[in-house]
Amino acid sequence: MSPIATIVVLIAMDAEAQPLIASLNLEEQKDCFMTRRAPMKCYGGVAARGARVFVVTNGTCAKHNVCNVGTVGAAIAAYDALVTLNPDVVVNAGTAGGFAKRGGAVGDVYLASTFRNFDRRIPIPRYDAYGVGEYEAIKTPNLQRELKCKIGVVCTGNSLDATETCRAALDAHEASVKEMEAAAIAHVAHLFGVPFIAVKTITDIVDGPVATQEEFLANLGTAATALKDVVPKIIDFVAGKELNEL
Amino acid sequence: MSPIATIVVLIAMDAEAQPLIASLNLEEQKDCFMTRRAPMKCYGGVAARGARVFVVTNGTCAKHNVCNVGTVGAAIAAYDALVTLNPDVVVNAGTAGGFAKRGGAVGDVYLASTFRNFDRRIPIPRYDAYGVGEYEAIKTPNLQRELKCKIGVVCTGNSLDATETCRAALDAHEASVKEMEAAAIAHVAHLFGVPFIAVKTITDIVDGPVATQEEFLANLGTAATALKDVVPKIIDFVAGKELNEL
Numbered sequence: 001m002s003p004i005a006t007i008v009v010l011i012a013m014d015a016e017a018q019p020l021i022a023s024l025n026l027e028e029q030k031d032c033f034m035t036r037r038a039p040m041k042c043y044g045g046v047a048a049r050g051a052r053v054f055v056v057t058n059g060t061c062a063k064h065n066v067c068n069v070g071t072v073g074a075a076i077a078a079y080d081a082l083v084t085l086n087p088d089v090v091v092n093a094g095t096a097g098g099f100a101k102r103g104g105a106v107g108d109v110y111l112a113s114t115f116r117n118f119d120r121r122i123p124i125p126r127y128d129a130y131g132v133g134e135y136e137a138i139k140t141p142n143l144q145r146e147l148k149c150k151i152g153v154v155c156t157g158n159s160l161d162a163t164e165t166c167r168a169a170l171d172a173h174e175a176s177v178k179e180m181e182a183a184a185i186a187h188v189a190h191l192f193g194v195p196f197i198a199v200k201t202i203t204d205i206v207d208g209p210v211a212t213q214e215e216f217l218a219n220l221g222t223a224a225t226a227l228k229d230v231v232p233k234i235i236d237f238v239a240g241k242e243l244n245e246l
Numbered sequence: 247m248s249p250i251a252t253i254v255v256l257i258a259m260d261a262e263a264q265p266l267i268a269s270l271n272l273e274e275q276k277d278c279f280m281t282r283r284a285p286m287k288c289y290g291g292v293a294a295r296g297a298r299v300f301v302v303t304n305g306t307c308a309k310h311n312v313c314n315v316g317t318v319g320a321a322i323a324a325y326d327a328l329v330t331l332n333p334d335v336v337v338n339a340g341t342a343g344g345f346a347k348r349g350g351a352v353g354d355v356y357l358a359s360t361f362r363n364f365d366r367r368i369p370i371p372r373y374d375a376y377g378v379g380e381y382e383a384i385k386t387p388n389l390q391r392e393l394k395c396k397i398g399v400v401c402t403g404n405s406l407d408a409t410e411t412c413r414a415a416l417d418a419h420e421a422s423v424k425e426m427e428a429a430a431i432a433h434v435a436h437l438f439g440v441p442f443i444a445v446k447t448i449t450d451i452v453d454g455p456v457a458t459q460e461e462f463l464a465n466l467g468t469a470a471t472a473l474k475d476v477v478p479k480i481i482d483f484v485a486g487k488e489l490n491e492l
Contacts, residue, residue, distance in 0.1 A: 034280055035329045037438050063436055064376035070366060071404075072430045075318040076325050083281045119365060120316060121405040123459045130310035131404070158317075158377070158404070159367040163411045184318050190309055192283050213369045 001242045007047065007235055008087035009055045010077055011227075012094055012181050013067040014041070015220060017057045019228035020093075024235075026055055033080045039068055040077045042085075049240030056081045058181075070158045071117075074181035078188035089138075089238060090189050091197045093231050095223040096179035097212060098202035099170075102152065106205065106219055109230050110177050111144055112137045112154040112198035115186040118169040118178070119157035132173070135186035138195040140246040143237050147230065152176025154198055156183035160212050170206070178206050195243055199234060201226040247488045253293065253481055254333035255301045256323055257473075258340055258427050259313040260287070261466060263303045265474035266339075270481075272301055279326045285314055286323045288331075295486030302327045304427075316404045317363075320427035324434035335384075335441045335484060339477050341469040342425035343458060344448035345416075348398065352451065352465055355476050356423050357390055358383045358400040358444035361432040364415040364424070365403035378419070381432035384441040386492040389483050393476065398422025400444055402429035406458055416452070424452050441489055445480060447472040 011017040026043035039059030047053040058068035098104025120131035155175035189196035201223040204215030257263040272289035285305030293299040304314035344350025366377035401421035428444045435442035447469040450461030
């Protein structure tokens with residue numbers, strides 16, 4: 001074990017990341033990815049105890065001119081960032097849906113316990129488990145005490161809405177958080193053997209009365225501000241520590 | 247325009263690729279990706295008119311010990327292969343589901359006209375189109391005549407089954423082919439500005455009487471053999487030509 005010296009924070013949308021980037025006074029890093037074709041953006045700076053911190057966003061789709069949300073954009077960003085930035089820990093931060101039935105409310109902050117895909121159904125032996133693609137977050141009991149936040153299963157899928165099939169899968173997976181990237185990043189982090197932490201702030205209640213997209217757009221600014229508050233606390237807590245101190 | 251000198255063929259599963267690799271007498275390429283952590287496998291050789299050909303498979307999931315099927319595995323493979331192998335054209339070859347209502351039958355060979363995701367529903371303006379993520383295959387009228395194959399819309403999703411919501415989306419997208427990777431590769435190919443062709447052989451009929459997973463497993467060998475027959479024809483036709491001759 002050695003102290004955590006490089007931290008990569010992956011955030012899907014620029015709108016989620018900008019308050020944090022401004023707050024941490026990070027500077028855009030040019031040409032830091034393995035190809036100039038990479039759509040991602042990278043912002044770097046120095047954190048507590050001399051650790052380097054990089055915030056990477058998925059960037060904009062060249063065809064559709066919106067952020068590269070979802071598992072494909074997240075997998076590409078994670079893969080390239082883990083090769084080129086070689087972090088000691090990866091943090092995925094983002095906005096997400098919560099569940100009233102599990103005590104979630106708009107504005108809540110969750111650390112992930114476990115990651116599962118809820119929209120990859122492959123009913124062939126062993127492919128079924130691969131489809132769910134369960135990975136564990138690293139254990140961070142001290143960080144959890146420090147943040148005083150909730151802990152829960154983070155479930156990932158590529159749709160903002162939730163069909164009855166989705167809702168049944170989210171129930172079966174005991175989802176406290178529904179979002180669109182974390183399980184893809186967990187798969188890549190496992191591939192590289194890099195410890196993975198995810199923090200999600202709640203913009204909308206999946207089992208509430210308002211359609212997700214309306215609530216999401218109404219609360220995106222608030223949830224991005226919550227990220228601006230919580231992510232620096234995580235960086236500050238993690239920087240320079242060893243994994244077993246988290 | 248210049249003659250096509252490097253062709254990358256992306257195939258998700260080793261079982262789909264092995265008959266082709268043996269038939270083309272390709273040799274495994276070690277350490278050709280940007281990281282030794284890459285799960286993909288690469289097999290290379292020389293095609294007609296001195297063109298280089300590489301077959302890249304998604305490799306095996308280190309945790310679940312099955313092939314990295316689906317959009318995340320395909321996006322990572324495409325992204326790394328396009329950076330490191332710098333092809334003039336990318337071909338995605340694989341097995342897929344067909345549709346009786348569009349004249350599909352087990353053993354059919356399809357060239358893709360268009361790629362669409364059928365399981366990414368994001369009901370926010372512009373994100374809805376990004377979710378579908380439509381891309382066009384390059385125009386290949388001469389290749390289509392040569393192969394005497396069917397042409398159709400290829401729709402991508404991360405589940406082998408199809409819920410009622412999936413079936414409605416597949417209908418709305420006029421899917422002739424349902425599979426798990428092509429739209430993710432189309433997104434990456436567009437990012438790199440590399441022309442993209444996809445060929446799919448039909449293992450199962452989505453709107454037929456037999457559950458997809460049973461039919462898929464029963465016909466995987468036959469469909470892999472069909473790939474072994476058709477992919478060399480595509481490589482031979484494409485190698486050394488200019489794009490406007492395809």
